[in-house]
Amino acid sequence: MTKHDLTLISATDGSELPQEPFPARHLIDGQWCESADGAAFERRSPAHGVLVTRAAQAGAKETEAAIAAARRAFDDGRWSQISGKERAALLLRVAELIERDLEQIALMETLESGKPISQAKAEIEGAADLWRYAASLARTLHGDSHNSLGSEMLGVVLKEPIGVASIITPWNFPFLIVSQKLPFALAAGCTAVVKPSELTPATTVILGELLLEAGLPAGVVNIVLGFGQPVGALMSTHADVDMVSFTGSTAVGKAIVAAASTTLKRVSLELGGKNPQVVFADADVDSAVDAIVFGIYFNAGECCNSGSRIIVHKDVAEEVTERVVALSRKVPFGDPLHADTKVGAIVSAEHQKKIDGYVKSAAQAGASIRLGGGPLTVPGLQEQFYQPTVLSGVTGDMAIAREEVFGPVLSVLEFSTFDEAVALANDAAYGLSAGVWSENVHTCLEFTRRVQAGTVWTNTWMDGFAEMPFGGVKESGLGRELGRYGLEEYLEVKTVQMRIGRTRAPWVPNR
Numbered sequence: 071m072t073k074h075d076l077t078l079i080s081a082t083d084g085s086e087l088p089q090e091p092f093p094a095r096h097l098i099d100g101q102w103c104e105s106a107d108g109a110a111f112e113r114r115s116p117a118h119g120v121l122v123t124r125a126a127q128a129g130a131k132e133t134e135a136a137i138a139a140a141r142r143a144f145d146d147g148r149w150s151q152i153s154g155k156e157r158a159a160l161l162l163r164v165a166e167l168i169e170r171d172l173e174q175i176a177l178m179e180t181l182e183s184g185k186p187i188s189q190a191k192a193e194i195e196g197a198a199d200l201w202r203y204a205a206s207l208a209r210t211l212h213g214d215s216h217n218s219l220g221s222e223m224l225g226v227v228l229k230e231p232i233g234v235a236s237i238i239t240p241w242n243f244p245f246l247i248v249s250q251k252l253p254f255a256l257a258a259g260c261t262a263v264v265k266p267s268e269l270t271p272a273t274t275v276i277l278g279e280l281l282l283e284a285g286l287p288a289g290v291v292n293i294v295l296g297f298g299q300p301v302g303a304l305m306s307t308h309a310d311v312d313m314v315s316f317t318g319s320t321a322v323g324k325a326i327v328a329a330a331s332t333t334l335k336r337v338s339l340e341l342g343g344k345n346p347q348v349v350f351a352d353a354d355v356d357s358a359v360d361a362i363v364f365g366i367y368f369n370a371g372e373c374c375n376s377g378s379r380i381i382v383h384k385d386v387a388e389e390v391t392e393r394v395v396a397l398s399r400k401v402p403f404g405d406p407l408h409a410d411t412k413v414g415a416i417v418s419a420e421h422q423k424k425i426d427g428y429v430k431s432a433a434q435a436g437a438s439i440r441l442g443g444g445p446l447t448v449p450g451l452q453e454q455f456y457q458p459t460v461l462s463g464v465t466g467d468m469a470i471a472r473e474e475v476f477g478p479v480l481s482v483l484e485f486s487t488f489d490e491a492v493a494l495a496n497d498a499a500y501g502l503s504a505g506v507w508s509e510n511v512h513t514c515l516e517f518t519r520r521v522q523a524g525t526v527w528t529n530t531w532m533d534g535f536a537e538m539p540f541g542g543v544k545e546s547g548l549g550r551e552l553g554r555y556g557l558e559e560y561l562e563v564k565t566v567q568m569r570i571g572r573t574r575a576p577w578v579p580n581r
Contacts, residue, residue, distance in 0.1 A: 076458065079404030079411050081450025086407050087120050092178060094125035094271045094295055096132050097278040099139035100288025106131050111296075113269060116184040116454045117406050117415035123182060125271045128296035133263075133304045136292035140234045140261040141310040143289030150231050150259040154208040161205035161253055163284040168198040171280065178272040179245055180406045184415030184454065185369055187407055196534075197249035200552075203536035204253035207557045211257070222573040226566040231259030232336060233312030235560060236305035238326075239274070240318045241267035241417055242372045247340075248274055250540070250551045251315050252291065258560035263292045263311070265302055269417060271295045298322070306330050313338065315559070317374075320474075320500075320545045327548075338549035338559045340541055342474040343374045343502030346495040347531060348485075348517065349390055351383040353507035354529070359393045361505075361531040362480070367401050367413045367458060368532065371478040372421075374546075375503050375525075375532055379464070379471055379481040381494045387484045391462050394480065395441045398458040404448045413478060415454045425456055425477035432470040432481070437461045442478075466497050474500070488513070496522045501543035505531050524550075 091112065095102045104110075109127035114120060126132075144150050149157070168175065176190035183190075216225030235255045239247045244266055255262050266274035278293045294301055306314050306329040313336035316326050320341040330337050347365065349358050365377025382390050406414035416422040422445060429443050442459030456477055464471050464481040471481050485491040495504055495517075504523040506514050514528040524542040527533065534540070534552075541550040549559050 075399060076446070077400050077402045078446075078448055079402050079408045080448060081118070081405050082407050084118070086177060087115075087118055088122060088181065091121045091124040092272045092275075094123055094275045096126055096128055096136070096295055097275070097282075097291070097293040098132065098136045099292065100282065103132075105129060111268060113182055113271070115181045115415075115452075116417055117451050118181070119452045120181075122178070123272045125268075125275075125295045128294040128301050130300045130304055133294050133296075133301050134308070136263045136294045137234065137236075137305070137308050137310050139289040139292050140263050143287065144231070144233055144261040148287045149256070149261060149290045154211055154257075157257060157259070158205040158208040160284050160286060161201050161208060161256060164253070164280055165198045165201035165205070167280040167283060168194060168201065168277075171276065172198075175245060175273050175276055178276065179270070180414070182270040182272055183241060183244065184406055184417055186411040186414045188409055188411070189369065193243060193246045197246050200246075200249045200536050201253045204257040204557070207254070207554065208257035211557065222570055224568045224570060226568065228564040228566060229561045230564055232560055232562045233260060234310060235260045235262045236308075236311045236314045237262050237264045238302055238305065238314065238316045238318070239264070239266050241269040242369060242374075244270040245273040245277065247317050248277065250556070251317075252277075254551070254556045255315070255560045256290070258557055260560050261290045263294060263305055265294050265296065265305060268295070268297050302326075303329060306335075307332060309333055311335060313560070316340075323547065336559075338551070339547040340374065340551060341502075341545065341547040342500055343376070343542065343546050344379060344472060344474055344498040344500045345375060345377050345503045345505070345523070346498075347377045347380045347505035347507065348491045348495055349380060349382045349386065350491075350506070350508040350510070350513055351385045352509045352513075353386070354509065355386065355390060355393065357529065358507040359390060359397055361507075362390075362394055363397045363401060365505075365531045366480040367398070367478050370413050370416060370456070372417060372476050376476070377505065377531055378475060378479065379483060381483045381485055381491055383491075384484045384486055387462075387482065391440060391460065391482050394482075395460050398441055398460060401458060403446060403455060403458065405451060413458070415452065416456050416477065417454075419454055421476070422454055422456055425475055425479060428470050428473070428475045428477075429459055429461070429479055432461055432464065432468055435468050436463060436465070437468065437470065437481075438463045466494055472498050488516070492517065492520045499545040502546035503527070503542075
């Protein structure tokens with residue numbers, strides 16, 4: 071493929087590139103600090119190569135100090151025992167500050183992750199909405215009462231914050247995903263230790279600055295920067311941590327479950343996906359094709375909800391494939407800082423090699439490369455871009471149909487009957503999301519009931535709302551985020567049974 075086959079956006083004038091790296095430090099007990107041993111790591115822009123962030127690198131000492139601060143802040147009640155009204159007021163202030171600093175946060179996210187600036191801005195707006203929604207939950211949190219246990223008894227169910235939450239977030243949506251977790255933990259009354267990905271630490275540090283500006287008491291939220299070892303491992307095993315909330319790969323999620331089992335912590339996991347969109351012969355092809363292209367190239371396919379495989383009825387499979395290929399050529403790939411760019415850089419050279427390996431293996435196994443199939447050169451930028459890639463002739467036994475590629479690579483499979491479509495959709499270890507395209511509401515409803523997925527979209531793809539829970543089944547995770555269910559993850563239920571008056575008969579008669 072030559073560059074003329076695609077819509078490319080070359081490097082901009084570079085006026086938004088930083089002259090000095092962002093200095094990221096740990097936030098421990100309300101204070102910003104470097105690592106005791108002076109250790110640090112750096113992050114360069116995957117699109118531009120410029121040094122973006124220089125971050126303090128935590129070890130066990132900083133991690134333990136952060137956990138201890140969160141433990142003290144929870145146990146003394148400075149946050150856990152204040153009213154829902156007070157918690158909500160602070161969360162609302164944070165939302166306002168996020169919107170005030172949207173441009174700065176979005177720019178840092180684009181520079182660190184390689185995603186388009188327009189997408190980053192939309193994510194920050196969505197994050198502010200999550201903080202506002204969590205504030206509403208803080209005001210409306212309540213337990214239950216049972217007045218039907220007989221005249222002598224009253225039962226009360228209390229919902230209390232679980233305690234200290236370790237929150238570990240990924241690099242693909244660093245600000246949005248921490249906002250799917252942290253405000254809900256705070257609304258519940260928990261304290262937290264947060265570790266962002268070492269690839270994208272800056273925006274979480276900026277969030278910490280906003281939390282302090284909003285008036286959050288010291289120690290309620292602590293931020294440690296570093297790597298899975300030792301930071302993430304200690305956050306998953308420490309006895310003073312009550313739960314772990316993690317978003318990332320299924321392999322790491324399994325390791326966290328094993329590590330957390332030593333202290334029987336609660337674990338909430340949002341992991342990988344191999345998400346199918348099933349296109350029936352009566353589908354609105356125009357709408358389906360546009361959604362398929364969006365679903366595979368959004369965030370360069372580095373998205374757990376990526377619509378990475380389409381399962382198309384054989385009567386329309388060739389038409390759908392040809393139209394997807396044609397529309398893919400029109401998607402603007404290139405400089406993430408350009409407002410018109412829709413697909414930016416791949417996060418790292420190592421990850422790009424992994425993506426390319428899946429494509430090459432699929433071709434060797436008999437799949438046809440209809441578009442793309444290799445790295446992409448964008449004038450004036452680094453070589454961390456991958457071509458929009460469409461593979462047809464994919465069968466269910468190929469690795470590319472079963473494993474998470476996490477890149478702009480679409481696999482096309484075909485089916486003949488409804489039962490075959492459902493079987494193909496469910497033939498994966500994952501179960502995060504799925505989609506169905508049909509003008510027949512009965513077809514859509516039956517598919518939603520039979521597909522194994524935490525979210526099902528009908529005649530759309532990747533719509534999301536703060537009110538709707540999100541999470542997966544099978545190896546896509548445990549628990550739910552967002553909605554009232556997202557708050558429940560951070561709550562413990564306590565039963566209180568109250569006897570009314572001296573009505574209990576003696577167990578041992580007093581004669």
